Amino acid sequence: xxxxxxxxxxxxxxxxxxxxxxxxxxxxxxxxxxxxxxxxxxxxxxxxxxxxxxxxxxxxxxxxxxxxxxxxxxxxxxxxxxxxxxxxxxxxxxxxxxxxxxxxxxxxxxxxxxxxxxxxxxxxxxxxxxxxxxxxxxxxxxxxxxxxxxxxxxxxxxxxxxxxxxxxxxxxxxxxxxxxxxxxxxxxxxxxxxxxxxxxxxxxxxxxxxxxxxxxxxxxxxxxxxxxxxxxxxxxxxxxxxxxxxxxxxxxxxxxxxxxxxxxxxxxxxxxxxxxxxxxxxxxxxxxxxxxxxxxxxxxxxxxxxxxxxxxxxxxxx
Numbered sequence: 434x435x436x437x438x439x440x441x442x443x444x445x446x447x448x449x450x451x452x453x454x455x456x457x458x459x460x461x462x463x464x465x466x467x468x469x470x471x472x473x474x475x476x477x478x479x480x481x482x483x484x485x486x487x488x489x490x491x492x493x494x495x496x497x498x499x500x501x502x503x504x505x506x507x508x509x510x511x512x513x514x515x516x517x518x519x520x521x522x523x524x525x526x527x528x529x530x531x532x533x534x535x536x537x538x539x540x541x542x543x544x545x546x547x548x549x550x551x552x553x554x555x556x557x558x559x560x561x562x563x564x565x566x567x568x569x570x571x572x573x574x575x576x577x578x579x580x581x582x583x584x585x586x587x588x589x590x591x592x593x594x595x596x597x598x599x600x601x602x603x604x605x606x607x608x609x610x611x612x613x614x615x616x617x618x619x620x621x622x623x624x625x626x627x628x629x630x631x632x633x634x635x636x637x638x639x640x641x642x643x644x645x646x647x648x649x650x651x652x653x654x655x656x657x658x659x660x661x662x663x664x665x666x667x668x669x670x671x672x673x674x675x676x677x678x679x680x681x682x683x684x685x686x687x688x689x690x691x692x693x694x695x696x697x698x699x700x701x702x703x704x705x706x707x708x709x710x711x712x713x714x715x716x717x718x719x720x721x722x723x724x725x726x727x728x729x730x731x732x733x734x735x736x737x738x739x740x741x742x743x744x745x746x747x748x749x750x751x
Contacts, residue, residue, distance in 0.1 A: 455557075457478065457479060457556050458478055459476070459477050459552070460553060461551050462527055462549050465526055465528055473587075474525060474590070475587050477589045478592050478594055479685060480555055482540045483536060484510070485537050486534050486535065486536050488534055488535075492548070493505075504517065516546035519547040533551075534548075534550075535548050538594060543598060545594075547594075558582060560686065560693070561689070563687040564583070566579070578590045579592070580687040596630065599630065616643040618643075620644045620645070620678040620745070622646045622677075624636075624647065624648045624682070625682040625686065626682070627683065635648070635681070635741060638742050639681075642745075650686075652682065655680065655682060655694055656689065656697060659677070659698065659707075663703050666703070667703070673706075679707065679748065679749055682694055682695065682709065683713060684713035691713070693727075695711060695724070695729050708748045709728075710744060730748055
């Protein structure tokens, strides 16, 4: 067993909030090319979502499974977790061997295991090193590959495992369009998220609550728009609220993460009073101090995103 629990905790201590950095776990999947030669494909996920890495206890693909990627269940820390063949979910013909490992992840109140060939390393990177991928790639279109890291001799494809979970269990991200709250006047919300699926859902939820959302892909884009609003506000001698009332941002995004975006907004004399809601699949009690340190007004986890409009209006109407 390759236990990562201690290593993950140690690396997280090194990451100061708002430095626009993260740790990614690099893994490899070996597949067969058209002539039967083994080749390697490299993928990465956020270390903060990894519980541990274990050896394959003997799980194999079964013909009886409704989902071709489902390999079976394992017991982890007193609970049962499904294990999925990551290669099948990515459309890769994995070369099965006896030393395959399972990466056990925890996010969005779910524990999942992913079978891969091996774990390579843990890398500390700035979000600026993660480039948005080519939109023509199939996995990108599905929202599964959200970034590429150039390691000189190879590219690491950064995975959005929430999208993998959504494909497996679509209702996990199925936010209701109806909302119990409606704003008395139309508020303007700037929303930053690199997932097209999440942006579409938030547009529906916020619009239903009489809010006008402007949606962007990255923290960099959000900051650029806020700088534009700030300049227009000064030039036209109008309050900033004429342009934007609230910022709603994901934490994990290429180029600039939500913590760094929030830190820059709250340290700007003209933007510091703009309410900010941070959300992520990684929001839990042990990491709330990170959002608090950058002065985020509200932090919620993705399973609670059906309450986004309600929380936004509570914040705006204080």
